[in-house]
Amino acid sequence: MSTSTAVSSEDVPGSFSTWLASHTLLRTFWTLMRREFWEHRSLWMAPLVVTVVLLICALLTHGAFKIDTTDTLEWLDPENKTLVFALAQWGLTVPFYLVMLLAVNFYLIDCLYAERKDRSILFWKSLPVSDGATVAAKLFVGCIVVPLGTFALALLTDLLFTAIWNARAWLGHSSELVAWDTVAFLKTQTLMFLGLVISILWYAPLCACLVLASVLVRRNVLLWVTIVPLLAVIAEKIIFRTSYISDLIDYRIGGIWKSLHVEGATFGSVTNVGLAEIVSLPRFYDRVHVLPAFTNIDLWLGLIVAAACAYAAAWIRRYRDDG
Amino acid sequence: MIEARGLKKSYHATHALEDVSFTVESGRIVGLIGPNGAGKTTALKAILGLTRVEGELRVLGLDPRSQRDALMRDVSFIADVAVLPKWLRVDQALEFVAGVHTRFNRARALEFLRRTDIRMKSRVRELSKGMVTQLHLALILAIDARLLVLDEPTLGLDLLYRRQFYDILLNDYFNKKRSILVTTHQVEEIENLLTDVIFIKHGRVALESSVEGLAERYVQLTVNPDDATRARALQPFYEREVFGRIVMIFEGRTAAELAPLGELRTPSIADLFVAKMEAA
Numbered sequence: 001m002s003t004s005t006a007v008s009s010e011d012v013p014g015s016f017s018t019w020l021a022s023h024t025l026l027r028t029f030w031t032l033m034r035r036e037f038w039e040h041r042s043l044w045m046a047p048l049v050v051t052v053v054l055l056i057c058a059l060l061t062h063g064a065f066k067i068d069t070t071d072t073l074e075w076l077d078p079e080n081k082t083l084v085f086a087l088a089q090w091g092l093t094v095p096f097y098l099v100m101l102l103a104v105n106f107y108l109i110d111c112l113y114a115e116r117k118d119r120s121i122l123f124w125k126s127l128p129v130s131d132g133a134t135v136a137a138k139l140f141v142g143c144i145v146v147p148l149g150t151f152a153l154a155l156l157t158d159l160l161f162t163a164i165w166n167a168r169a170w171l172g173h174s175s176e177l178v179a180w181d182t183v184a185f186l187k188t189q190t191l192m193f194l195g196l197v198i199s200i201l202w203y204a205p206l207c208a209c210l211v212l213a214s215v216l217v218r219r220n221v222l223l224w225v226t227i228v229p230l231l232a233v234i235a236e237k238i239i240f241r242t243s244y245i246s247d248l249i250d251y252r253i254g255g256i257w258k259s260l261h262v263e264g265a266t267f268g269s270v271t272n273v274g275l276a277e278i279v280s281l282p283r284f285y286d287r288v289h290v291l292p293a294f295t296n297i298d299l300w301l302g303l304i305v306a307a308a309c310a311y312a313a314a315w316i317r318r319y320r321d322d323g
Numbered sequence: 324m325i326e327a328r329g330l331k332k333s334y335h336a337t338h339a340l341e342d343v344s345f346t347v348e349s350g351r352i353v354g355l356i357g358p359n360g361a362g363k364t365t366a367l368k369a370i371l372g373l374t375r376v377e378g379e380l381r382v383l384g385l386d387p388r389s390q391r392d393a394l395m396r397d398v399s400f401i402a403d404v405a406v407l408p409k410w411l412r413v414d415q416a417l418e419f420v421a422g423v424h425t426r427f428n429r430a431r432a433l434e435f436l437r438r439t440d441i442r443m444k445s446r447v448r449e450l451s452k453g454m455v456t457q458l459h460l461a462l463i464l465a466i467d468a469r470l471l472v473l474d475e476p477t478l479g480l481d482l483l484y485r486r487q488f489y490d491i492l493l494n495d496y497f498n499k500k501r502s503i504l505v506t507t508h509q510v511e512e513i514e515n516l517l518t519d520v521i522f523i524k525h526g527r528v529a530l531e532s533s534v535e536g537l538a539e540r541y542v543q544l545t546v547n548p549d550d551a552t553r554a555r556a557l558q559p560f561y562e563r564e565v566f567g568r569i570v571m572i573f574e575g576r577t578a579a580e581l582a583p584l585g586e587l588r589t590p591s592i593a594d595l596f597v598a599k600m601e602a603a
Binding site for chain 1: 371373374375391392393395396399400401402406407408409410411412415418419420422423424425459463
């Protein structure tokens, strides 16, 4: 029998764990968050797999990314190089956010259901942790820690990927397509980060609704959170011939992006701005303004709804195992 | 430690608790004993603030309904052997409890685990049922709590583990500052352990007494059939036939009254439980 792990993680003076030990509330919250990553390993494994796959692609792909040398000359135009560089960053980020979207959604609908399914709820409740702290930790992990962690990992992957490509270009293994451009890099990452912050705030009520469903529904949470809204939309259409519910769902999913202000065009109709505008990506970035998204009152009202759902989830969990 | 007065609880049309009152002092090991559906688990859940209940209830001076979070700093419980999550690793379990409980003694838990075959990197799903109980016990007994509540803690365990469970409980954990409240079907197994018993039947307390008090209040008399009529005149509340002789249990009779009729002894808790449950 080995006891080395538990013993080696004893507090070391001056370490983070020693600091935490003197802050009971923080230590509890930190422990609750770690617990989520122990149970739901897909939260950290899925983005890591994306990183590994992308880095392998950066090392191995050759044929797929090879551009005919006659074209390359044209692509090596500085503005086009910036465009390719920025688009590559966006492209590298997409798989991260897709995977995160799946992982977080499945996590949120499962987080308060799993403990009832495996009957471990009474073990968790035998410890001095309030229902409020439990729900808060789960929401915090799903809505903030995982998105920010994914952003950081995507950023790191982006840097590594670009470094590998540049090294390969320097060694003559590939064309110099993804040349480094600091300004484009900073602008792209800033815009991505602001987009992420807007997403976190805007989707908080949806996330909290999923957590509420996970504590409320007795079984088949996934079915409930998909079928019930769908039936509500269909029923409203048939009975009242209106579409308030589907409009609301539509708005809470994509509405905020229409608040982003692009000079000369709305973000929603960016494709109409014209190819000439898009290819000049640095100029396009300068014309995007995110402030209107933050001044959208619905963004902040949504947070009140999120808080109400979280409160309701904690309140329901209080007596949830009570048949 | 626990002061319950007039506890009432209904699930739809069923009355799980009807006017239940009892007291648990510190330094006691109290058995809450009753048949299935008698309301034992409901009473425990009420004490742990896991169910809404009517009536007066104070546990360690706190109301479990409104002060549960504070209460759980001083109360530990094992609700069922199977409740540790399957995905949890042993070292993570220690890490978690140490992270959320200021009174958890990790060294003590490790000491318990060292006596077992449980490996730090094993997940709960890889452990046998007995090992899961050992792990749960190691976690809970390493918490310096004032009240430990155990609901059928040895259900489904074989005799060796059951014996070990109670040995550890009594020898390594129990002291005069702590109380243990335990429910079980297997009365025989814990009767030497208990200092007090509470029998519960149809949501009511059928008997509440210290074990010494039982010896003073109850007498078991074994008589030959010829003496049965004279013995019945003294109003036993329970009788049954064993190998041609009749065993009767009396409440409030002295040994001097009964000794001339047959053999006397103090009824075991198990005998008394059956007698109380079968008596009208």
